[in-house]
Amino acid sequence: MYGLLEGKKALVTGGAQGIGRAVAKIYAENGADVMIADMNKEMAEDAARKIAQKTGQEIGFCGVDVSNAASVAEMAECAVKKMGRLDVLCHAAGILIHAEILQMTEKQWDTIFAVNAKGTFLVDQAAARQMIKTGGGKIVNISSCSAKKPTYEEAGYCATKGAVGAFLRVAALEWGPYGICVNGVCPGATDTPMVRSTFITSPEIEKEWVEKTALKRLGTPLDQARAVLFLSSPLADHITGESLIVSGGELM
Numbered sequence: 431m432y433g434l435l436e437g438k439k440a441l442v443t444g445g446a447q448g449i450g451r452a453v454a455k456i457y458a459e460n461g462a463d464v465m466i467a468d469m470n471k472e473m474a475e476d477a478a479r480k481i482a483q484k485t486g487q488e489i490g491f492c493g494v495d496v497s498n499a500a501s502v503a504e505m506a507e508c509a510v511k512k513m514g515r516l517d518v519l520c521h522a523a524g525i526l527i528h529a530e531i532l533q534m535t536e537k538q539w540d541t542i543f544a545v546n547a548k549g550t551f552l553v554d555q556a557a558a559r560q561m562i563k564t565g566g567g568k569i570v571n572i573s574s575c576s577a578k579k580p581t582y583e584e585a586g587y588c589a590t591k592g593a594v595g596a597f598l599r600v601a602a603l604e605w606g607p608y609g610i611c612v613n614g615v616c617p618g619a620t621d622t623p624m625v626r627s628t629f630i631t632s633p634e635i636e637k638e639w640v641e642k643t644a645l646k647r648l649g650t651p652l653d654q655a656r657a658v659l660f661l662s663s664p665l666a667d668h669i670t671g672e673s674l675i676v677s678g679g680e681l682m
């Protein structure tokens with residue numbers, strides 16, 4: 431498309447579907463070889479095959495549970511074994527658990543923190559360790575507008591995404607001297623399997639969410655992927671520690 435990642439080696443977590451899959455595709459369209467890592471290995475394989483066919487880039491896949499340190503270490507090893515090094519990471523794997531605070535269980539709280547917050551620490555750390563060896567790179571974490579505004583029944587989710595924003599600023603500070611930029615993208619409501627299976631479950635609810643945006647439409651995975659591409663590219667060489675809202679004006 432723009433050749434922004436020509437020759438780069440990229441890892442995308444949560445790349446089997448939704449925003450992560452769109453990121454894997456746009457990275458490949460821009461000249462990167464990509465490793466897609468996801469809990470759902472079968473879907474990761476399918477995504478890898480289809481993106482490779484369309485773009486002609488080398489697209490690998492592996493299974494990972496981002497909340498598990500050993501699994502994340504294996505993923506990083508697998509990515510570097512296949513691609514030789516790591517220049518770019520988009521960490522998109524994440525989950526949403528709906529529960530009012532008074533009803534929320536300890537298990538729900540621990541699960542969402544393990545995947546969204548601890549997962550970001552583990553995945554970014556593993557990627558940074560590789561990037562330091564080759565003089566730097568770009569890390570983009572998928573956060574959420576929920577990091578910046580409250581949403582009913584999403585206390586756990588909001589807290590984890592707030593944690594992602596705070597974590598990435600410290601990572602940007604600590605890894606800047608190694609040439610690593612660490613940023614985030616904060617999507618508003620974006621039409622993905624996660625959203626369709628959780629909160630946008632009827633045409634009426636969809637209409638409500640559309641009305642909340644200035645641009646009067648839901649985001650698409652491609653809208654998010656374009657922002658991720660920008661932050662992953664040399665166009666963003668002097669941007670670090672930022673969380674970019676991509677919400678069609680739902681949040682400004």
Ligand code: NAI
Pocket residue numbers: 443444445446447448449450467468469470494495496497522523524525526545572573574575576616617618619620621622623624625
């Ligand atoms: P999705 O559910 O469509 O895709 C998420 C992917 O992550 C799936 O392929 C899933 O298998 C994988 N995954 C889940 N848990 C995992 C784990 N423990 N280890 C490895 N992979 C795991 O979700 P979507 O909508 O594409 O979300 C991607 C990111 O964007 C998430 O971090 C989400 O919180 C964030 N986001 C999404 C918004 C939306 O409206 N869709 C809004 C704001 C943020």
